[in-house]
């Protein structure tokens with residue numbers, strides 16, 4: 001499917017097909033399969049994880065993957081399973097999420113060390129190293145097996161230019177300040193609160 005979308009042959013690296021496909025796109029690739037009615041992570045090529053690891057995800061069911069998310073299991077996991085079960089053969093489902101991250105690392109299996117670096121620097125110095133991390137995720141049916149391909153692409157941008165753009169700056173400030181308490185806790189935003197407020201005030205937001 002990746003070869004036909006790009007009209008390009010996958011490199012002959014001798015790796016499994018999923019790894020060869022991953023070399024052709026900037027998206028991480030996750031294959032989900034349903035066993036006994038339960039959707040699980042069957043295989044993944046993960047280069048830019050947002051605070052999770054391949055070892056954590058492999059073999060896990062949707063419930064187990066989403067336990068840390070507010071209302072993640074069973075409600076969200078059940079809704080995702082419903083989408084996976086009813087996905088039309090040629091449909092592509094797309095969603096985005098966002099968070100604020102200290103530093104510009106793309107390979108971040110664990111957010112803890114980044115938060116510790118921000119705390120060690122203090123709000124003023126940390127402020128200029130804050131980044132906006134956006135994930136674009138898609139899902140589509142794998143026609144031969146009935147499985148689902150879940151893709152994740154990361155966009156990581158320094159926050160200052162985003163805040164200086166009048167439209168995105170106001171939206172981001174409102175999104176940050178208006179987030180529900182459980183969402184803030186889940187995203188561990190308290191660790192970046194002082195740096196973020198310093199930056200928003202400095203940019204008159």
Ligand code: HEM
Nearest residue numbers: 030032041052057065066068069080083095097098139150
């Ligand atoms: C329709 C598909 C899916 C939806 C709507 C969805 C929704 C969510 C949401 C709302 C979150 C919280 C962060 C955010 O806002 O993105 C999340 C986190 C997560 N999701 Fe999903 N998800 C989907 C599919 C999957 C699949 C297929 C996997 C398989 C690897 C997965 C693995 C994870 C992991 C590892 C987290 C982080 C949990 C943590 O903080 O430990 N998700 N998902």
